[in-house]
Every structure is written in structure tokens, then in C-alpha cells.
Amino acid sequence: MSGNATVRRRLGPALALALCMPPASAQAPVSLSRDVQPILDRYCVACHLYESPQGGLLLEAGDTHVATVDVPSTQAPLPRVAPGDPERSYLVHKLRGTQLQVGGSGAPMPFNADTGTSGLATDERRLIEAWIRAGAPDN
Ligand code: HEC
Numbered sequence: 001m002s003g004n005a006t007v008r009r010r011l012g013p014a015l016a017l018a019l020c021m022p023p024a025s026a027q028a029p030v031s032l033s034r035d036v037q038p039i040l041d042r043y044c045v046a047c048h049l050y051e052s053p054q055g056g057l058l059l060e061a062g063d064t065h066v067a068t069v070d071v072p073s074t075q076a077p078l079p080r081v082a083p084g085d086p087e088r089s090y091l092v093h094k095l096r097g098t099q100l101q102v103g104g105s106g107a108p109m110p111f112n113a114d115t116g117t118s119g120l121a122t123d124e125r126r127l128i129e130a131w132i133r134a135g136a137p138d139n
Pocket of ligand 1: 043044046047056057072073075091095106108109110120
């Protein structure tokens with residue numbers, strides 16, 4: 001009996017911790033306006049702006065959702081953003097530099113004529129992917 005109590009005492013904190021940790025789906029949702037748009041503002045809007053959107057793509061605040069979610073890419077047989085599915089989202093492939101492997105074209109994004117490489121940090125890319133995986137809400 002006392003053995004069981006010891007086990008319970010030992011498991012108690014671990015169990016409490018496990019119960020406190022929400023499943024992935026219950027975590028604070030990634031927000032387009034709060035989390036994703038600032039990344040786009042910093043790396044993308046210089047070219048994907050209202051006046052002359054490069055690649056025909058607008059990524060300014062207020063335009064991003066309607067310009068990407070379920071909108072066909074002009075370069076590849078994929079939507080720019082497929083809600084819930086980063087692997088089918090052409091924008092993600094442009095960030096990863098895998099655009100040619102999915103039938104696309106052009107340079108990795110954010111386009112950098114000097115280096116030819118993407119300047120996005122891995123955690124910033126993961127945040128965009130998390131937003132897409134959560135269904136790409138307009139939030
Ligand atoms: C220096 C200018 C520049 C910057 C900065 C830039 N882009 Fe682009 N983007 C372009 C150009 C030019 C094209 C079309 C040619 C190409 O794809 O290489 C393009 C095309 C694209 C396309 C393809 C559009 C389609 O319909 O398939 C996506 C997606 C894209 N950019 C996303 C981004 C994202 C996301 C960022 C920021 C992380 C970004 N770009 C930053 C210039 C830029």
C-alpha cells in the first residue's frame with residue numbers, strides 16, 4: 001500500500017504537468033495580424049506592395065488573406081496558401097526554396113538579388129507554417 005502511495009506521490013507532479021499542458025490544438029492560435037503579418041511587413045512588403053505587386057502577389061496588412069488563401073499560384077499548380085496544409089502551400093515552398101520541386105519557378109523568397117537566398121529565420125518560417133496548419137484563419 002505504501003508502495004502505491006509512493007508511486008502516486010512520484011507520478012503526481014508529472015501527471016499534473018501533463019494535464020496542464022494543452023494539446024497542440026488548444027494552444028493559443030497563431031494570429032495572422034499579430035504574428036504573421038509583422039514578418040511579411042519586414043521581409044516581403046517592399047516588393048509585394050499595392051502599387052506594383054511582384055509576382056502579382058499582395059502581402060500588405062489587410063490584403064494578405066484574400067491574396068493568398070485558396071488563391072492559385074501564378075507559377076505552380078498549387079494554391080499560394082492551402083488552409084491546413086503547408087506542404088500544398090506554394091508560399092511555403094518559396095520560403096523553403098523548394099519551389100522547383102513542386103512545379104514552380106523563380107527564386108526563393110524573400111528574393112534577394114545579392115545573395116540569391118532566403119533571409120527568413122527558421123522560426124519565422126515555422127510560424128507561418130503553423131498559421132497555415134491551423135487553417136490559415138483571418139485573425
Ligand atoms: C526584392 C523583392 C521581393 C521580396 C523582398 C519578396 N519577393 Fe516574393 N516575389 C518577387 C518577384 C520578383 C516574384 C516573381 C519572380 C520569382 O518568383 O522569382 C515573386 C514571387 C513570389 C511568389 C509567387 C507568387 C505566385 O503567385 O506564385 C510568392 C509566393 C512570394 N513571392 C512570396 C514572398 C514572400 C512570402 C516574401 C517575404 C518573405 C517575398 N515574396 C519577398 C519579389 C520579392
